[in-house]
Structure formats: C-alpha cells, structure tokens
Amino acid sequence: MSDFNKKLIVSSVAKIFEVSSDTVKKWIKIFHEYLSSSAVPPKGTERTFEIEDIRVLAHIFSYWEDEPDIEYIKMGLNSNSHYDNELIDNLILQISPFVIEPNDKMDETWKHGVLFGGLGEIGDRFYLANSYKLAGDRLIETALQNEESWDLFSPAIYNYRHATELYLKDITNFNKENNNKRNPHDLKPLFEKFKVILSEDYGTTCPDWFSNVVDTFNKFDPGGTTFRYGERVNLDEVFIDFVQMKTLMGWMSKSFNKIRERQSSMDS
Structure with missing residues (x-):
C-alpha cells in the first residue's frame, strides 16, 4: 500500500467530523446497512472506511442531534440525497487523494485521468x-x-x-x-x-x-x-x-x- 492511499480508521473519521470515536461507532451500529463491508468487517478484522462511507457518515453528521430522528436520516440515505449535497461533495474532495492505486472499479469509462508509473x-x-x-x-x-x-x-x-x-x-x-x-x-x-x-x-x-x-x-x-x-x-x-x-x-x-x-x- 502506497502513501497515496492512507487508510481511514475510526479515529481519523472522528477527526474529520470533530466528534468522538464513540460517536462514530454509534453511527456504524445504527446505520451499518449503508456502509461498506470494510467499515463493518467480521470480528477481529481491522475496520477501515471507503470514500463512499464518508459520504454516508457526512449525511448522518449533518442531521445528528442530541435526540436524532433516525428514520428521517435513513429516508435521506434511501433517497440518495447524500449524493446531491455540495457541502458533502466538497468534503469528499478535501479528503480524497488525487493519486490512487488501481482497483477493480477502474474500467474503460475512467477517462478523467491517467495510469502513471509502472511501465509507463x-x-x-x-x-x-x-x-x-x-x-x-x-x-x-x-x-x-x-x-x-x-x-x-x-x-x-x-x-x-x-x-x-x-x-x-x-x-x-x-x-x-x-x-x-x-x-x-x-x-x-x-x-x-x-x-x-x-x-x-x-x-x-x-x-x-x-x-x-x-x-x-x-x-x-x-x-x-x-x-x-x-x-x-x-x-x-x-x-x-x-x-x-x-x-x-x-x-x-x-x-x-x-x-x-x-x-x-x-x-x-
């Protein structure tokens, strides 16, 4: 794993949203069905977050209160409103590296950059x-x-x-x-x-x-x-x-x- 793709763990996510690690763990427990398998791994496996997890958590954070309306937050996630939010989009840009390692999501539609290094x-x-x-x-x-x-x-x-x-x-x-x-x-x-x-x-x-x-x-x-x-x-x-x-x-x-x-x- 290169330094370009640092793992996001609970403490780093807590730092992004300026909340406690316990709060992040509470979000995970309540909204686990909206998160990736790496964010909700089997017991004994390191928990890490993908960028899409951060988008979900950002939506949760936006509506989190002392007594949050859980169903209302889930309604927003179900309607994908977290993909139509400029503030969340800007947050994703801030924390996303513009250099990433190749992954199985990359295909012929990825024309917005180049694969650099290796045998280039x-x-x-x-x-x-x-x-x-x-x-x-x-x-x-x-x-x-x-x-x-x-x-x-x-x-x-x-x-x-x-x-x-x-x-x-x-x-x-x-x-x-x-x-x-x-x-x-x-x-x-x-x-x-x-x-x-x-x-x-x-x-x-x-x-x-x-x-x-x-x-x-x-x-x-x-x-x-x-x-x-x-x-x-x-x-x-x-x-x-x-x-x-x-x-x-x-x-x-x-x-x-x-x-x-x-x-x-x-x-x-």
Whole structure:
C-alpha cells in the first residue's frame, strides 16, 4: 500500500467530523446497512472506511442531534440525497487523494485521468517532447479563442521551448557525460550537434525557418528559466505572433518525428 492511499480508521473519521470515536461507532451500529463491508468487517478484522462511507457518515453528521430522528436520516440515505449535497461533495474532495492505486472499479469509462508509473512511457524523452509541444498547442488555442494571450503566453512559450530542448537532446543523444555544466539548457550547443548529424547522417542542411525558431527561443530564454520563473528579458519590445509560432512548431515537430523514425529504422 502506497502513501497515496492512507487508510481511514475510526479515529481519523472522528477527526474529520470533530466528534468522538464513540460517536462514530454509534453511527456504524445504527446505520451499518449503508456502509461498506470494510467499515463493518467480521470480528477481529481491522475496520477501515471507503470514500463512499464518508459520504454516508457526512449525511448522518449533518442531521445528528442530541435526540436524532433516525428514520428521517435513513429516508435521506434511501433517497440518495447524500449524493446531491455540495457541502458533502466538497468534503469528499478535501479528503480524497488525487493519486490512487488501481482497483477493480477502474474500467474503460475512467477517462478523467491517467495510469502513471509502472511501465509507463514517462522516461521516453521524445515522448515527453511531443507532450510538451501538444501542451503548447492547446494553450495557444485557448489563448486565441478566449482572448487570453497575455495570461497564457509564458506557459505556452515555455512548453514550446522545452519541447524543442527535449527534441534536440533526444536526437543528439544528450546525456550527463556531455552535459554543459554551466548551462545544461542552452540550445546552441545542442543545435550545433544536431546540424552535424543532419549533414553527416542524412546529407542535408537545416532550413532557415527551423534555425530561426531555435535561435529565437535561445535568444529570449537562453537558460530555459525566463518563461518558467519570470525573469527580466533585456531585449527590445517585440510582438509574438501566436498563429505563426504554432504553425512553425507544428512543422518542427513533424521534422523531428521523421528524423526519429529514420534513426529508429537505422538502429534496427
């Protein structure tokens, strides 16, 4: 069991509702038919609560008094009113981890997140480059659609620049051994090595538009930190054309992907 999924026991439930453990045990005894098997386990088995148990208990807590109307509370549970309560929904969000272990409830309908880790492709640098490029595309599209250019241009450019850096590092087989210790994010030495590969392995040169994209990113953000942390840019004021930048990044991404395909076929 990972630290992402801490068990909810009687004392932790009591803390959530700021009541005594005895009160929680009383709720369990009275409303046991609404709780999971783990909340009402066989004798000698540890009692733990699922998130749906907390939803039930939150409804009970909402109507609990010195002399509670048990039948009225059960009527609410029978009608599923605890699933139509904003306060309970917010409580569930507060106590639920956004990282959970796989379980038998997960199926093809779980499209609101990703399964991460294990044999995932997160270690593939080229895959990451494509992901950052896609993120830049989506930010640009949102900025143009909602007139939020100023709000989104820094993360958009950061994603594009970082994608470019990852593409170059993957194609040139960048690693710690050939790392530029002064500035490991400098695009210039990566791009020079990339152009050598184009010439020696493919007998071609880099087009001007391609070079201009890399040079522009490196000029505005030589350390890869300007658009990430918000550093001062000592350059004259310029206009950044989102449509043109997105188009050029699309061309660049296709070029990198073609080179990657050629490298893979040569390796095999």
